[in-house]
Amino acid sequence: MRIDVVTIFPEYLAPLRAALLGKAVDRGLISVGVHDLRDWTHDVHKAVDDSPYGGGPGMVMKPQVWGDALDTVCTDRTRLVVPTPAGRPFTQAVARELADEEHLVFACGRYEGIDQRVVDDASRRMRVDELSIGDYVLVGGEVAVLVVVEAVARLLPGVLGNPRSAAEDSFSDGLLEGPSYTRPEVWRELPVPDVLRSGNHRLIDRWRRDQALRRTWERRPELVDALPEDALDKHDRAL
Numbered sequence: 357m358r359i360d361v362v363t364i365f366p367e368y369l370a371p372l373r374a375a376l377l378g379k380a381v382d383r384g385l386i387s388v389g390v391h392d393l394r395d396w397t398h399d400v401h402k403a404v405d406d407s408p409y410g411g412g413p414g415m416v417m418k419p420q421v422w423g424d425a426l427d428t429v430c431t432d433r434t435r436l437v438v439p440t441p442a443g444r445p446f447t448q449a450v451a452r453e454l455a456d457e458e459h460l461v462f463a464c465g466r467y468e469g470i471d472q473r474v475v476d477d478a479s480r481r482m483r484v485d486e487l488s489i490g491d492y493v494l495v496g497g498e499v500a501v502l503v504v505v506e507a508v509a510r511l512l513p514g515v516l517g518n519p520r521s522a523a524e525d526s527f528s529d530g531l532l533e534g535p536s537y538t539r540p541e542v543w544r545e546l547p548v549p550d551v552l553r554s555g556n557h558r559l560i561d562r563w564r565r566d567q568a569l570r571r572t573w574e575r576r577p578e579l580v581d582a583l584p585e586d587a588l589d590k591h592d593r594a595l
């Protein structure tokens with residue numbers, strides 16, 4: 357997979373070269389390009405923003421600069437991702453969709469966002485996703501890009517040491533992850549649940565599912581409601 361990021365703060369994307377993602381890049385599983393939006397400006401001040409039509413607080417990012425940048429970085433096979441508070445929710449299902457793409461380009465806005473015509477124009481040539489990573493407002497798109505890239509990259513074959521992790525992690529079956537434990541057996545007078553030390557994997561699997569279902573019920577009841585009709589068996593419903 358090829359990933360390109362356009363931003364006025366390239367240094368914000370340094371984590372893409374560290375740790376797990378850095379290893380994936382070193383092994384050629386992902387190739388990453390980070391581009392400074394100001395490279396497409398032509399004025400001495402390298403202006404990327406201007407006042408909003410209709411008035412209002414803050415500034416809006418100029419369409420011309422973004423248009424030239426995306427003309428250079430994108431092809432018609434690109435899926436363009438534009439983080440925004442007004443986007444559709446970024447979920448594990450969206451991460452799985454993006455993991456199948458050959459070329460992702462991320463447009464990192466700042467100020468009050470990017471002139472809407474940039475997305476409208478790009479949509480004429482390529483698939484464009486305006487995505488929100490949560491119902492809170494960041495200062496720009498860079499942090500959202502790090503979140504999306506990490507969630508997508510971990511789904512790529514060979515990136516995670518243990519492929520079962522991605523297949524079995526939270527949301528893979530629509531439920532939240534249950535509690536995890538490791539040594540010691542008792543820590544600060546808190547024991548590991550006996551069932552996990554029983555060696556009875558049928559009971560362990562059942563206990564883990566019960567814990568996941570209970571936690572999801574308590575913390576994210578809407579996820580339980582969204583499960584397919586046949587997802588819950590008689591035992592589950594009795595919880």
Ligand SMILES: COc1ccc(Cn2ccc3ccc(-c4cc(N)[nH]n4)cc32)cc1
Pocket residue numbers: 439440441442464465466467468469470487488489490491492493494495496497498500
């Ligand atoms: C119109 O109101 C505003 C619009 C944008 C901003 C700041 N900002 C500028 C670009 C940008 C890109 C993504 C995000 C973002 C994404 C999520 N889930 N939260 N925040 C925020 C962003 C402030 C206010």
